[in-house]
Amino acid sequence: NKIGVIFDLDGVIVDTAKYHFLAWKELADDLGFEFTEVHNELLKGVSRVRSLEILLDIGNVKLSEDKKQQFLISKNEEYLKYITKMGPEEILPGASELLDTLDELGIQYVLGSASKNAPLILKQVNLFERFVGIVDGNSVSKAKPDPEVFLIGAKKLNLQPEQCIVFEDAIAGVEAANTANMISIGIGDKKILHKADYNFTDLTGITSSFIKALIETKEK
Numbered sequence: 378n379k380i381g382v383i384f385d386l387d388g389v390i391v392d393t394a395k396y397h398f399l400a401w402k403e404l405a406d407d408l409g410f411e412f413t414e415v416h417n418e419l420l421k422g423v424s425r426v427r428s429l430e431i432l433l434d435i436g437n438v439k440l441s442e443d444k445k446q447q448f449l450i451s452k453n454e455e456y457l458k459y460i461t462k463m464g465p466e467e468i469l470p471g472a473s474e475l476l477d478t479l480d481e482l483g484i485q486y487v488l489g490s491a492s493k494n495a496p497l498i499l500k501q502v503n504l505f506e507r508f509v510g511i512v513d514g515n516s517v518s519k520a521k522p523d524p525e526v527f528l529i530g531a532k533k534l535n536l537q538p539e540q541c542i543v544f545e546d547a548i549a550g551v552e553a554a555n556t557a558n559m560i561s562i563g564i565g566d567k568k569i570l571h572k573a574d575y576n577f578t579d580l581t582g583i584t585s586s587f588i589k590a591l592i593e594t595k596e597k
């Protein structure tokens with residue numbers, strides 16, 4: 378098979394998007410402004426540092442570098458409280474089944490996440506060993522929508538970007554995949570992820586025949 382798959386983590390394989398939201402919201406509460414799920418869309422897929430910048434813009438708050446560093450640490454401490462309690466039951470619907478399907482088809486997959494906590498999360502849910510490579514927030518310097526994370530993923534798969542399929546729940550991630558010249562599959566609200574090549578509500582919709590059809594389009 379001349380294709381490979383790159384998975385985003387948060388919001389695609391596990392529902393950690395809700396924990397990121399809760400941790401950021403706590404920070405916004407402390408700073409005294411409202412932070413909604415609509416605002417949160419802007420933070421999805423975006424690095425921790427960049428997320429804080431966006432959050433502070435939303436609240437129109439200016440902070441010293443020292444304060445920002447403190448908030449980045451406390452946000453992650455709050456987030457870790459949630460993720461260290463996670464187990465395999467928090468794998469999103471269809472994710473394990475999709476990995477099984479890819480295994481059966483002999484298609485390799487890597488992780489392409491902005492999160493520095495990605496290895497920990499994958500271990501919590503017992504999926505770490507299944508990926509042939511992990512690209513995470515520790516190994517990239519440019520955050521999505523920059524395509525860097527996915528281009529490194531393609532290298533780990535020994536494939537050209539055109540041969541890679543990306544599963545993403547974030548606007549920034551879909552943009553990164555498109556810029557990388559990969560097939561982008563938006564997981565979530567089609568209205569939000571309208572720039573994706575294909576849209577699905579969740580991974581339960583991704584069948585073996587859909588993957589095979591994608592392979593065929595690549596073979597033509």
Ligand code: G6P
Pocket residue numbers: 387397420421422423424425428453490491492493494495514547
């Ligand atoms: C993912 C999430 C973002 C998060 C980023 C960094 O892309 O979608 O919401 O801010 O990772 O995660 P980290 O675990 O390193 O704070």
Ligand code: MG
Pocket residue numbers: 385386387388389421422545546547550
């Ligand atoms: Mg995501």
